Amino acid sequence: MTSRKFFCTFPQELISEPLISHTLGVKFGVVPNIRAATISESQAHVVVEIEGEAARIEDSVVYLKERGVAVRELAEGEEPPRV
Numbered sequence: 001m002t003s004r005k006f007f008c009t010f011p012q013e014l015i016s017e018p019l020i021s022h023t024l025g026v027k028f029g030v031v032p033n034i035r036a037a038t039i040s041e042s043q044a045h046v047v048v049e050i051e052g053e054a055a056r057i058e059d060s061v062v063y064l065k066e067r068g069v070a071v072r073e074l075a076e077g078e079e080p081p082r083v
Contacts, residue, residue: 003051005035006061007080009070010044019067020048028052028060036080047080 008020017023024032030052037046050057064071074080 001051002054002057003049004057005047005049005074007072007074008046008048008064010046011068012042014068015039015044019064019069020046023063024050024060027063028056030056030060047074
């Protein structure tokens, strides 16, 4: 098991979908942990730590990107951008 942290920007049309809290766990068998979030009417910025097998984490990131989420991995100890 490994853990990686990502900064995600969700466009307005995806804000109400439970992509992190539900879909990642069910579809990919990973454990998402939302570490911080800023949500407005037009977009959402979320820092999520994803734990699981390396290949499943990668698959979940690819899925988020395919759905239209901008995803950037945060390096160990790196602070997310201020929004």
